[in-house]
Amino acid sequence: MYTCSCVASDFCMLVTPTAAEMSGHKRGEKMKKVFTLMLVALLVCCVLFTGCTKKAAKSNGKLITVGYAQVGAESDWRTANTESFKTTFVEENGYKLIFDDAQQKQENQIKAIRNFIQQDVDYIVVAPVVETGWETVLQEAKAAGIPVILSDRQMKVSDDSLYLCWVGGNFLKEGQDSVVWLENYLAKNGRAEENINICLIQGTIGSSAQIGRSEGILAGIEANPHWNLLAKQTGDFTQAGGQEVMESFLKQYYDIDVVFCENDNEAWGAIDAIKAAGKVPGKDIIIICFDAVHETFNRMIAGEINCAVECNPLHGPRVDEIIKILEDGGSVDKIMYVTEGVFDEENAAEMLPTRAY
Numbered sequence: 478m479y480t481c482s483c484v485a486s487d488f489c490m491l492v493t494p495t496a497a498e499m500s501g502h503k504r505g506e507k508m509k510k511v512f513t514l515m516l517v518a519l520l521v522c523c524v525l526f527t528g529c530t531k532k533a534a535k536s537n538g539k540l541i542t543v544g545y546a547q548v549g550a551e552s553d554w555r556t557a558n559t560e561s562f563k564t565t566f567v568e569e570n571g572y573k574l575i576f577d578d579a580q581q582k583q584e585n586q587i588k589a590i591r592n593f594i595q596q597d598v599d600y601i602v603v604a605p606v607v608e609t610g611w612e613t614v615l616q617e618a619k620a621a622g623i624p625v626i627l628s629d630r631q632m633k634v635s636d637d638s639l640y641l642c643w644v645g646g647n648f649l650k651e652g653q654d655s656v657v658w659l660e661n662y663l664a665k666n667g668r669a670e671e672n673i674n675i676c677l678i679q680g681t682i683g684s685s686a687q688i689g690r691s692e693g694i695l696a697g698i699e700a701n702p703h704w705n706l707l708a709k710q711t712g713d714f715t716q717a718g719g720q721e722v723m724e725s726f727l728k729q730y731y732d733i734d735v736v737f738c739e740n741d742n743e744a745w746g747a748i749d750a751i752k753a754a755g756k757v758p759g760k761d762i763i764i765i766c767f768d769a770v771h772e773t774f775n776r777m778i779a780g781e782i783n784c785a786v787e788c789n790p791l792h793g794p795r796v797d798e799i800i801k802i803l804e805d806g807g808s809v810d811k812i813m814y815v816t817e818g819v820f821d822e823e824n825a826a827e828m829l830p831t832r833a834y
């Protein structure tokens with residue numbers, strides 16, 4: 478549903494007449510046919526793909542007001558996500574965006590949502606810091622008749638009708654993908670039967686990104702008789718947090734083989750701690766992280782990070798498309814997962830030029 482504009486223009490290009498067709502005595506008749514065809518094709522394009530190309534607008538022609546309750550600015554992923562919303566929800570695209578940075582605090586997000594309700598926005602978009610504790614404020618939004626769209630992280634609520642839909646990455650699958658990568662990597666390096674000591678630097682506890690990734694990783698460790706979890710602790714999805722936690726792991730354990738970091742920034746902090754301890758990141762200790770922003774690709778190319786599981790932050794255009802569909806009277810799926818990949822030292826250099834964030 479997210480990539481149809483190019484399909485529309487490809488389709489339109491197919492009906493362009495050639496020079497040979499334009500010559501000859503039946504030229505007038507042919508032109509008539511060609512233009513009729515072009516008109517029909519154009520109409521089909523419009524009917525099928527209006528959601529992808531047109532500017533959003535309310536039926537009264539006014540701008541659509543969207544309040545975005547953002548988590549904070551804890552990571553490079555988050556910065557890319559904010560940028561994606563700020564560049565999508567602009568006046569030229571039919572929107573007025575009210576942006577709120579909650580500084581990773583749920584109470585700030587709840588305040589922001591209440592402000593959006595007071596301002597009678599048309600849509601509320603939330604990337605919830607944590608999964609639980611949203612019922613009351615969502616009921617207030619529902620009573621005010623304002624649809625709530627969740628993006629990035631999910632909420633756990635007793636009544637699903639309190640939000641309209643969610644779009645984001647599949648965090649559990651990301652965790653599982655990281656485990657599969659490690660199994661294959663160890664097997665390829667003749668270490669499948671070796672005892673492997675693992676540390677886990679978790680994200681913000683209670684966030685769906687942490688819950689899903691931790692669940693996938695911990696289940697994988699549990700299932701492998703050669704893998705041993707030494708310790709797990711939160712780094713709160715920040716670089717400083719990752720460094721601090723890794724420093725304390727390194728003080729407690731001298732034989733760490735692998736560290737899973739639940740986002741890129743934690744991995745960059747962990748790398749600093751590993752270097753400071755006189756070890757070589759990516760060699761002495763295998764580093765696996767999540768997000769896969771540009772800087773992580775550079776570090777994979779440099780051999781410091783071994784694997785990055787993608788978490789795509791570009792949700793602005795996705796939410797825009799959802800709103801356009803709703804404004805046109807359509808409906809959307811309740812849960813919409815974004816497809817994501819796994820990258821490592823082998824494909825990082827080739828993939829880097831294709832990456833948008």
Ligand code: AHR
Pocket residue numbers: 551552553554555629630686714739740741742767768788
């Ligand atoms: O919810 C997505 C996570 O939040 C990203 O992995 C992380 O970088 C961000 O802070």
